[in-house]
Amino acid sequence: MMRQYELVERVQKYKPDVNEALLNKAYVYAMQKHGLQKRASGDPYFSHPLEVAAILTDLHLDEATIAVALLHDTIEDTTATRDEIDELFGEEIGSLVEGLTKIKKIDLVSKKAKQAENLRKLLLAISDDLRVLLVKLADRLHNMRTLGVMRDDKRKRISEETMDIYAPLAGRMGMQEMREELEELAFRNINPEAWETVTKRLAELSVRNEGIIDKIESELGELLENGGLHGAVVKGRQKKAYSVFRKMQSKSLSFEQLSDVFGFRIIVPEVQDCYKALGMVHTRWRLVPGRFKDYISTPKQNGYRSLHTTIVGPARQRIELQIRTDWMNDVAELGIAAHSLYKDGQTAGDQPAREINAYSWLRQTIESLSEGDNAEEFLEHTKLELFQDQVFCFSPKGKLIALPRGATPIDFAYAVHTDIGDTCVGAKINGRIMPLVTRLNNGDEVEIIRSGVQVPPAAWEEIVVTGKARSAIRRATRMAIRKQYSGLGQRILERTFERAGKTFSRDLLKASLFRLGHKEVEDAIAAVGRGELSSIDVLHAVFPDYQDERVTVRQAADEGWVAMDSASGMIFKVPGQGDGASIPGSTMFRGLAPDLQVSFSPAGAVPGDRIVGILGDGKSLTIYPIQSPGLQEFDDENHRWIDVRWDLDETNKARFKARIEISALNEPGTLATVAQTIATTDVNISTLTMTRVATDFTEMTIDLEVWDLRQLNLLISRLKELECVATAKRLFR
Template sequence: MMRQYELVERVQKYKPDANEALLNKAYVYAMQKHGQQKRASGDPYISHPLEVAAILTDMHLDESTIAVALLHDTIEDTTATRAEIDELFGEDIGRLVEGLTKLKRLDLVSKKAKQAENLRKLLLAISDDVRVLLVKLADRLHNMRTLEHMKPEQKARISEETMDIYAPLAGRMGMQDMRDELEELAFRNLNPEAHETVTKRLAELEARNEGLIKKIEDELRELLIANGLTDAFVKGRQKKPYSVFRKMQSKSLSFEQLSDVYGFRIIVGDIPSCYRALGIVHTRWRVVPGRFKDYISNPKQNDYRSIHTTIVGPSRQRIELQIRTQLMQEIAEYGIAAHALYKDGRAGELLPRESNAYSWLRHTIESLAEGDNPEEFLEHTKLELFQDQVFCFTPKGKLIALPRGATPIDFAYAVHTNIGDTTVGAKINGRIMPLVTRLNNGDEVEIIRSGVQVPPAAWEEIVVTGKARSAIRRATRMAIRKQYSGLGHRILERTFERAGKIFSRDALKPALPRLAYKDVEDAIAAVGRGELSSLDVLRAVFPDYQDERVTVKPAADDGWFNMRSASGMIFKLPNQRRVGPEEIEAGPDPLPIRGLSGNMQVRFAPSGAVPGDRIVGIMERDKGITIYPIQASALQRFDDQPERWIDVRWDLDEANKSRFLARIEVNTLNEPGTLATVAQTIAGLDINIRTLTMGSNRADDFSEITMEVEVWDLRQLNQLLLQMKELDVVANVKRVYD
């Protein structure tokens, strides 16, 4: 256990003029109050506040914060009172100790109201003074380090709480080293088997590559020194078990598929040297596409600054590089604790420039803490503490909270429904990115809009927010109604014209009750969808009308015959033998398509179509009807031939599900194991590869793979595209419609 003089010496090493009397008084008071209390391990209880204080001295915090650490459990666990602490140490320290006392039991309980109220207290206390957060995190870190002495159920509860609340909060405040340790300790208790397995595999890898990190460090250092960066410091490390496990889980990878287990930091003297080091490294070794991020010119919201890049470096190892200055390194390690927030001798007075991370969180908490009830507060203000939300910004700085996994489409609908409906693209942190991109904390999102855009129905499978889903459903219904309404109007005009009548919407209104429709547009759209016969509409408007038409005779001169649709329109179709219903029923695997009439040959376009696609049928001479997804560019050939278009839709039987063909193109790195990684990802989603072709693309470093895959539906295909994009070996992947 640390002695009194040892604690004072630790503080005086980085703050020679520290108030030694305050530290001694706090030490003695805590020692007296905790008296003979013991921890679960059997150690004197005073050892805990001492270790918490020691953790804070590693962050070079002021003596007032160290005193609060020594006293943080006195009101909760001893006879000490707030008034007594105010009298001995001042109201500022008393307020902080009381704030920590209120937060001591932040349990994850089943009652949402209680959990929400505790969370509210935590956030409000943090917004009032950042030192509450620093002491609380140090308190939790020491508790996690000594968790082995607790009962199993207590270990599980505390570890879950740490993973859900304290580790993300440390990350939100830029204290990455503390976050890593908290996650690692919680992982060990929550999933001991996985922790043991990953740790064992990492140990085997380290033994197999003994000396590799040192070799790469030396080669990087020599390269930088040879190019004039004589003060460059290089440090390598193997990733920690939880970091490896999280990547395996999030990207559905096996341990063998991980290619960047090693990370290296390059510390240089100033910002220009960071970019010089980057140029030197990129000139020497090949960079992995899509793995470069400049957090110096565009810092994270938690003040983190660094250049990130991944290279195929020495010994052909794929390694992650972080290039930063010493100040950036301190902020990366200690986050808000690296900022001198309080002036000497005047604790609580903020300096002109406070931490961006803390300032952002404080203002956010103050605005969000005004919920009407605890449940509403918990639902809408979980922040980063619970790992199911991310916070992004509009170009004007407005904060938008979204569930984890949200896309720019969710972001657009969160801003305004009209913005979501007219979205055609998005810029994330200044770069145009796909609309399926998952947003991260701190992303700035700019929505690109078009006045003629209608949200595709497929977006419903991409978004994660209820607001976006309902808006897309509503817009899709309106768009489909408008589309079918136009088609229905043309059908009705032709039907009425052939009957010698004139169609008008006003004439249809009195007939709506006979058709069982309340709205004219709904009735017209029903005709377009084929749900309502145009002849029925004609008879409803003109009850005395008698249909004396007969079926058009087959035309024998060109091998085609005429067929009248249910709506009264006449189509020319290939002339072929007519068969009865019994023969159709006996046929092999009829296509699950509604909207077709007669015994016509039907097939899919070469690029295929999958359930969930908006589809259309095209009548083609000698081929029957070909089903295309609406995005197929081949449909442009038929723009001037509307009589050949047939509106069709899926008619799936859940009891007899089938796979459907889709074609995708994958741009990959040309290196061993790439194809195996891609194939394993596809197989892991229960998707079959029917055909596969490979070719070079632009240079020998890349390969282009075109494959036909068999999927159940559009949801499964979108899931495949999303997972493929996250693979390190994949530069780009897209669906091909032709």
């Protein structure tokens, strides 16, 4: 285990003015707090944070980050508290340590949900200071290096999480060396047979081609030297097992078909030297078509810059080449850790403008996080984007937009701005109007056609590939639904308050939101419209002293029952068996109007539906489910809306009318099968209409009598399972 002075010496090698007192204090504090704790391997637990700190010294990070590495498990696994760390080490280090502390003491429904919540917390902490990510990745790397003592199932679970999240996240931050090691370690545990096979084949290939890397390095170096590029360095290597395995899977190739197992890197002093070296190589050896990429003029989103090409080089061997400067090579290998701001104690807020673009993906991900997706959806979208290769497209004004491969113009629109995505109705790709489902390619110029009345369809969620677009579409859909229900809720509340002799006001409601469990006025009003919140409950929340007495007197079943609703000022009566009602299941209201007749809309309503009443000519009230399109006729007649609810007499149950539509095969026995299914579900057929809509299909409209919504939904589900039924749905008209 590394000694205290050894850690200080490692930091002093690249930072002579190191704050030794800080490192010594963190070393001693962490060692004391972890005390006699042991790892699964039996080693002292303190060896883990010490090794994490050592990994970060290899990245030449500042002493504050090294101190955080030493302390990163103290809040989670010892008696240490955030306040104590703040007092001893300062709020900056305390904040970083807390950002690395996993969520505890929270009731989560699944390991996936816990994983999602931890990722959310990590990314939010990273948004404050990216050093949190550096420590977390070093923490995961050391855990993967020492995973061998774990149970097989635990090793596989941790490795899958590493492959799903942490290795791609390291790649997105440009830390390729760390990504490759994480992938290699995870691959070994997830698919040990494949790892062993590929590793064995690579070893055989290395023996068979012994000396070929040295030969190619020599020829390339000689070519560059003779061309006047003095000081150019050529490095060759054989690809790692997981990189080879991934290419075999993605391109459906056997090991023998792989022709570019070797990769070479040419490192030159200046940017212009990169293009000069490229010209020399392409003049000497033949380029493999379609394999040249210029990431210097068009850097990747994580700041990666390099020229990529594949040539048929010496010995007719296919060779992958990367050409870059020393600085580009540091960024390619170390990513965000290569930037000076992590070596001199600056924070992410001090980052120069030229470096900001390297982290745009991270900021967009955190932006989608703050827009309200639940944790598991966020995890799904984050994984999706972590694994995507990129395409680079341009706006008509020349703005470069980086998107995942497979992205559509809709993704492009949302990447530019959420408002542009929400109002998108079409797109021009390279000057031609193209469908919105078109997949974009590198270099495409995309112009978005907009409309101010557009609302993004919910179906777009299945078309787009970016988490930002999916989040925005889902949010816009929620807002559209909320707006629809908000209008209904507003009318219901105005009517209820009016009947109670009060005046409804959004300002009054805003002051009472805490009693209703909602954060925004619109949410509470929409909840009333959906039937999730009673208008009477809202009235009581706004006016706590208001007395609302509803007295129900139940009598014998043959006499019915009566009730008085003080909010509406009506006394009403539900007829029993001896009460001669002209409409089955109707309700007779008696109160302000004599014998107020209640009936249902043509398609009916059933217990379980959210219902509203529409006053007629003063003697009638018609009950509608809120989904009924017939309610649109009364949008401008607020005075006719009555807030009603189901209040059933369990001793005198009745069936209620509902209407369904079935599209079924036109063949003998279909009607009998449908009727039998309806009968076995204890549902009665009132009327049935059949219409031939095609040679092979018949459309049936059936009026049913059911007990409640649960029974109706069960019937529709059973009908959909029939082989002779194509579709089955409820009608509200």
